[in-house]
Amino acid sequence: MLNGIVFKFRSGVAWRDVPERYGSWRSLHTRFRRWAADGTFTRMLHAAQARADATGDVKWLVSVDSTIVRAHQHAAGARKGGARRSAGPGAG
Template sequence: MVDHGGVIRRHEVTDQEWQLLAPLIPRAATGRPRASDRQVVNGTVYKIRTGISWRDLPERYGPSKTVYTRFRRYALAGVFTQALQQIQARSDAASDIDWLVQIDSTIVRAHQHAAARLSHPTEIRGGE
């Protein structure tokens, strides 16, 4: 993780994670200096892990508009999909993935407010 004066932040990518992501990040077309790609990725990770709005990102990650714009650019370029595929391939090669395990979404319990409530519970029981 990036060391910020002795403080290691838990919402930031590790050096190992960055080594995987860095080659996938599209390079800037302009010669103008831009915010650090790693800083932007850390801002994206922070936003996703905490659930805050883009506008509430701490200043240490750069302007929130920059972080959001780059997140969209990376997503559209397939950076996150490629990273997931690489992680899966490495884990599969190391036999760390049990491909026989699956989750059937038809049995995953939904939030209590996600399901429609019946107005007459007896309808299920055949009109008892």
């Protein structure tokens, strides 16, 4: 089951397109939803982290990236034909 769920997310295919060798796509989807709702994936992650930490397999170094991506001036959502300014309150 877990291999089928991992396959689905790593490959990006739809649930219906997961190969039959992993079982019924409906069963995979149902199990995924159930495990996500009841915290199974969180417990699996914590267990894997604890095991890796106990054996010294992981260096717990944190790296934070604050990359800035600049958008093109035309990507800002402005109206075509330039900005329209009002004369202010009460004008009209």
